[in-house]
Amino acid sequence: MDDATLLEAIGQRRDTSAFEELCRRYATKLRRYVAGRGVGDAESIVQEVMLVVWRRADRFDPGRASVATWLYTIARNRATDALRKRGRPVPDPRDPAFVVTQARTPDPAPDAATARHQQIAAIRYAMTHLPAEQRALLNRVYIDGQTIAEAARAMNVPLGTAKSRLRLALASVRTQLSVSHG
């Protein structure tokens, strides 16, 4: 059963075996991520994340993100809260200033971008084929929770070099995904 089907079973039928399966798939990886961010009690945080998933499964929108991305953002929000004691500011769709469509930038249509978001395996594949120094930079930022400046210092390269590597890495993952998904 795929992740989205499991989440649907939890959200609509309160299916405890679907919840168990989702825990088996993701709890260990989530714990590794939360611990890597430097949060003290990573196991408690993962318990909370999974209970949030249990309670809020009905709010998951498969049109907006994959299940893995949804889990990642919940764990990120919880880890960030634990580290900072303050939430980070976010755009609010209820805001009268909120702009839904934009004329200026002829970027890919949102639905094409969304289709790419579903392809966690394809993204992972593209990332594993990046040059080692680009991959190392992304690992430091995503997994170790470093800023670009901190990663640059740790890798002993100028900040400008780190930013260039980041641009190249993201561009090459995007290119690879647009090639493989047309």
Next chain:
Amino acid sequence: MAEYHLPDAILLEYATGVADPGHALIAACHLTLCPRCRARVAELEAFGAALVLGDDEGAPADPSPDAFADRLLAEVFDTSSAAQLDAASEALGSDLDLVEPALALEPPEQRPREGVFPWPLQRVIGPFEDIPWRTPLPGLQTFDFQLPGATTITRMTRARAGMKVARHDHRGLELDLILAGGLHDRTRGGEFERGDIQSASEGVTHSLEILPGEPCLILSVNEGNFVPDGLVSRLLYRYLGWS
């Protein structure tokens, strides 16, 4: 060429939750006004999910991949009934902020010009009408504010049409979000309007001019002070306290 959007580095730090609070604020405000960068952040979150939660095809299996999950299910979660899990999750209290952070917050107080400031900004400095502006020069209003934990300099500026921002470099990255009126980069070209980001890295020397029309309202988040270029610039920025 002018970019109009936030650099990848800022969007990535925002997406991973490690951005400086000033950068997070300007990101949240720009994202309110820019669907393209919202899609970029969603994409960067998917990249994070792939790195953190994805599987490597063909990789050797972890010898004890489920030990923690098994323990969680055996000792912590009582999955014998949905009611047990409901009780455990309700004991957590409020959790909407983890799932949809925006919806967990009350909307700010409604004001006639509420649409001027995106809510993330309004939540920090209040509505546009109540800003305690300083007027260091005729036609120029400024308001500096501090965010807890920030190392960036955060400032609101309101300048009348035709005013010029004398040539300067910067210590670190300069980010301006235009909230009203327009701004023109006289050195590098590009006209910036509501929702656009004007950015300049350390080492870029440029001057700016307010476009004709209504006063230009700018949220600036700078990593360091201006570095003046020339005598007029030095005197001006010293007087304003920007250098």
